[in-house]
Amino acid sequence: xxxxxxxxxxxxxxxxxxxxxxxxxxxxxxxxxxxxxxxxxxxxxxxxxxxxxxxxxxxxxxxxxxxxxxxxxxxxxxxxxxxxxxxxxxxxxxxxxxxxxxxxxxxxxxxxxxxxxxxxxxxxxxxxxxxxxxxxxxxxxxxxxxxxxxxxxxxxxxxxxxxxxxxxxxxxxxxxxxxxxxxxxxxxxxxxxxxxxxxxxxxxxxxxxxxxxxxxxxxxxxxxxxxxxxxxxxxxxxxxxxxxxxxxxxxxxxxxxxxxxxxxxxxxxxxxxxxxxxxxxxxxxxxxxxxxxxxxxxxxxxxxxxxxxxxxxxxxxxxxxxxxxxxxxxxxxxxxxxxxxxxxxxxxxxxxxxxxxxxxxxxxxxxxxxxxxxxxxxxxxxxxxxxxxxxxxxxxxxxxxxxxxxxxxxxxxxxxxxxxxxxxxxxxxxxxxxxxxxxxxxxxxxxxxxxxxxxxxxxxx
Numbered sequence: 082x083x084x085x086x087x088x089x090x091x092x093x094x095x096x097x098x099x100x101x102x103x104x105x106x107x108x109x110x111x112x113x114x115x116x117x118x119x120x121x122x123x124x125x126x127x128x129x130x131x132x133x134x135x136x137x138x139x140x141x142x143x144x145x146x147x148x149x150x151x152x153x154x155x156x157x158x159x160x161x162x163x164x165x166x167x168x169x170x171x172x173x174x175x176x177x178x179x180x181x182x183x184x185x186x187x188x189x190x191x192x193x194x195x196x197x198x199x200x201x202x203x204x205x206x207x208x209x210x211x212x213x214x215x216x217x218x219x220x221x222x223x224x225x226x227x228x229x230x231x232x233x234x235x236x237x238x239x240x241x242x243x244x245x246x247x248x249x250x251x252x253x254x255x256x257x258x259x260x261x262x263x264x265x266x267x268x269x270x271x272x273x274x275x276x277x278x279x280x281x282x283x284x285x286x287x288x289x290x291x292x293x294x295x296x297x298x299x300x301x302x303x304x305x306x307x308x309x310x311x312x313x314x315x316x317x318x319x320x321x322x323x324x325x326x327x328x329x330x331x332x333x334x335x336x337x338x339x340x341x342x343x344x345x346x347x348x349x350x351x352x353x354x355x356x357x358x359x360x361x362x363x364x365x366x367x368x369x370x371x372x373x374x375x376x377x378x379x380x381x382x383x384x385x386x387x388x389x390x391x392x393x394x395x396x397x398x399x400x401x402x403x404x405x406x407x408x409x410x411x412x413x414x415x416x417x418x419x420x421x422x423x424x425x426x427x428x429x430x431x432x433x434x435x436x437x438x439x440x441x442x443x444x445x446x447x448x449x450x451x452x453x454x455x456x457x458x459x460x461x462x463x464x465x466x467x468x469x470x471x472x473x474x475x476x477x478x479x480x481x482x483x484x485x486x487x488x489x490x491x492x493x494x495x496x497x498x499x500x501x502x503x504x505x506x507x508x509x510x511x512x513x514x515x516x517x518x519x520x521x522x523x524x525x526x527x528x529x530x531x532x533x534x535x536x537x538x539x540x541x542x
Contacts, residue, residue, distance in 0.1 A: 163437075202238060208233045212230065235498070270534075287329065290313070346434045347433075398469075410450075424467075433461070435463075437464045487509065501535060
């Protein structure tokens, strides 16, 4: 298999290849902790290695999958997705991070410290709220319809689910002796969460953020600065900010820590994010049992990279009677070219260090995503989300900007709750979902963040 391998510095390429091929056949890195393939240096940040097959023909032999089957995969691999597609200079660093991650999972002292912080600092557990008026809104002429419950991640400290992962990873960074944290943020929710965690743990914090996103999410930029973070503007959006954050980290591997909030990137990053967000689903299972003595029938969450969706879904993967629905950003429409619906319109490729579904053109160049929910503007999804699509365990739909804005307003007016525009995409899909459901179906929607940051955008829409 041939790659475009011009001699370029690492700062000019971020874990990707520009050549489209039907198969991937690369030798694993030598002397590495985990034997995943390594992609050579490549000519463009916006380029991606693509498996050139129509989406309809990219299939896995597994039709349905249980939780145990997923966990039996090679660490960091979900079927063909995931891996460590990075320069060899990063293999050792990622291996150390993976080893530390595996240690803290079984370290009772760390787990106790994290549980205490999640309870006393973050404010967990978050409520599973019965949305009475929203439920009535979806009843038919016979007074029948599903019951809608909201998992209130918007009530966490910082206003989003992002703090669950940011706090845990900041604790790992400190445990590893790192002095500074670098991160990238889109809507600013991960940036605020990371800045808060760094302030709590006395760590230096630098947040990279797209210039346009900084204008849209000015309130979160202000919060990050008040929390002591240095906010670095980047020309572009979240994908560009991610590339700059990775570059900054690579320049200081021995002293800095790249704290990802998205379920993308090379292993162990996606698995870490999913693990620390899985508290959402664990609480939901327990709360559902307390409220109605069973499990949810349907779980609904918005899909950007997949952090909040996996946080809710992962606990229920082996429960095949629980339907899992992810809702992507259709922007101006799936046929408009201005959307962030990677699973609906993407191809398989490699970007930012892992194989997953990506938005890209025929040349393998990454396409710029669009969504009114800035946190959904990423041209890919995580490997585990890609695997859930491939195996059919979860289903994926989309909602347009207008549908998300309408859902934002609807929840404000019916329940007095203002959701993040990202989460509003999940709420928007209820318009199509609810009329198809039997009476009494228990539906849980993950409200991944609060929407005061989006109030001006909605009012001007």
